Every structure is written in C-alpha cells, then in structure tokens.
Amino acid sequence: MGFSKRFLLDLAPQVIATLLGYFSEMKPCQKCIKPISDDQVEKAPRCDSCRVFFHLECSGLCASEQRAIVVQRRIILFFCEDCILSFKKIPLLTNKFVQLEEQIKSLKEEIEVIKQQNLQTVGATDIPANMDAVIYEMQNRADRANNLVVYGVPKSNSRSLQQKISDDNTALLPLLNDIELAQDDIVKVLRVENWQKDNCGNFSEKRGK
Numbered sequence: 001m002g003f004s005k006r007f008l009l010d011l012a013p014q015v016i017a018t019l020l021g022y023f024s025e026m027k028p029c030q031k032c033i034k035p036i037s038d039d040q041v042e043k044a045p046r047c048d049s050c051r052v053f054f055h056l057e058c059s060g061l062c063a064s065e066q067r068a069i070v071v072q073r074r075i076i077l078f079f080c081e082d083c084i085l086s087f088k089k090i091p092l093l094t095n096k097f098v099q100l101e102e103q104i105k106s107l108k109e110e111i112e113v114i115k116q117q118n119l120q121t122v123g124a125t126d127i128p129a130n131m132d133a134v135i136y137e138m139q140n141r142a143d144r145a146n147n148l149v150v151y152g153v154p155k156s157n158s159r160s161l162q163q164k165i166s167d168d169n170t171a172l173l174p175l176l177n178d179i180e181l182a183q184d185d186i187v188k189v190l191r192v193e194n195w196q197k198d199n200c201g202n203f204s205e206k207r208g209k
C-alpha cells in the first residue's frame with residue numbers, strides 16, 4: 001500500500017476500509033478494518049448498496065440471517081448500517097427535494113416578473129420628459145420667488161411708455177422704505193393691467209388703452 005500509517009490513522013475507519021477495498025485485492029472488514037482472509041471471503045457478507053465487506057461475526061447478522069446471506073442464490077439483501085441510515089433519510093430528502101424544486105420554480109417566476117418590470121421602466125420615454133417638466137417648474141418657481149405684486153398703484157397719464165414705466169417706479173418708492181428694500185433691489189417693474197400675453201407667451205402692452 002502507498003499510504004503511510006499516520007495518514008491512515010487520521011481517516012475514519014469506514015473510509016479506510018472502503019479505500020483499501022478499492023485500491024487493493026485485500027478485502028478489509030468495514031467494521032473492524034482488519035483484512036478478511038481468503039477462506040473468509042467466500043462467506044463474508046457484502047453490502048448490496050455500497051459493496052463493502054464484513055466479517056461474518058462483524059456483520060451484526062444473527063445465525064439464521066448469516067446462513068441466508070451466505071447462500072449462493074440468495075433473495076435476502078444485506079445492507080450495512082451506514083446504508084440503512086441513509087435509506088431512512090430518503091423520504092425526508094425526497095420531500096425536501098420537491099420543496100426546493102417548487103421554491104426554485106417560484107423564484108424563477110419572480111425573477112421573470114422583475115426582469116419584465118425593469119425592461120418597461122428602462123424603455124419608458126415619459127420619465128425624461130417628466131424630469132424636464134419638474135426642473136422647469138423648479139426654475140420657474142425660483143425665478144418668481146421674489147416677485148412682488150402691488151395693487152392700486154395710480155395709473156400714469158403720460159403717453160410715453162418710458163415715462164409710464166418711470167412713473168410706476170416713482171410711485172413704488174414710498175413702499176420700498178416700508179418693506180426695507182432699496183431702489184437697486186427692483187429688477188423690473190411691470191404694470192400687469194396694461195400687459196397681455198400673446199400665443200407665444202410673450203408680454204406686450206395692450207393697444208388703445
């Protein structure tokens with residue numbers, strides 16, 4: 001054997017027995033790990049699932065079972081303890097497998113739904129348009145935030161537009177002191193009454209008034 005003793009001792013006995021069985025002609029007993037002699041091999045029970053050998057006395061079989069197992073054309077199967085423990089877990093594992101299959105199926109469906117939603121969101125063109133509208137509205141509100149509306153300011157009698165604007169500015173001066181503003185704070189004065197908005201949104205003075 002190529003294995004050192006130290007290496008073999010570190011392994012579980014069952015693993016060693018299985019390895020020895022695979023790599024050599026020697027048939028070790030899965031229970032006691034000692035070799036099964038040539039004259040014992042004929043009668044040594046072998047697990048019908050994992051194919052490991054046992055000494056007759058190590059197999060845990062009673063005398064009548066031993067006789068039945070050793071018979072050449074036997075109909076009784078022999079399974080080692082490890083395999084029997086594994087078999088007992090099969091119904092449980094089968095159930096878990098079915099559950100896992102169902103979970104995977106529903107997860108796949110959820111992923112498909114999310115994928116579709118993502119595609120629709122990315123493909124939507126109304127989002128940039130909405131964003132533009134929102135930004136425009138925000139700018140517009142910021143621009144109008146300092147607007148001041150003054151009612152009942154006497155109308156100028158002048159025919160000149162420049163004079164009318166000048167008169168409106170002058171009329172506002174007494175008010176500026178009351179609200180602690182200087183003349184420099186006024187960007188533009190518009191007399192709303194005399195202005196109309198055309199189809200393009202531009203303001204112009206109403207004619208004939």
Ligand SMILES: [Zn+2]
Pocket residue numbers: 029030031032033034054055058
């Ligand atoms: Zn044995």
Ligand SMILES: [Zn+2]
Pocket residue numbers: 047048049050051052079080081082083084
């Ligand atoms: Zn077995």
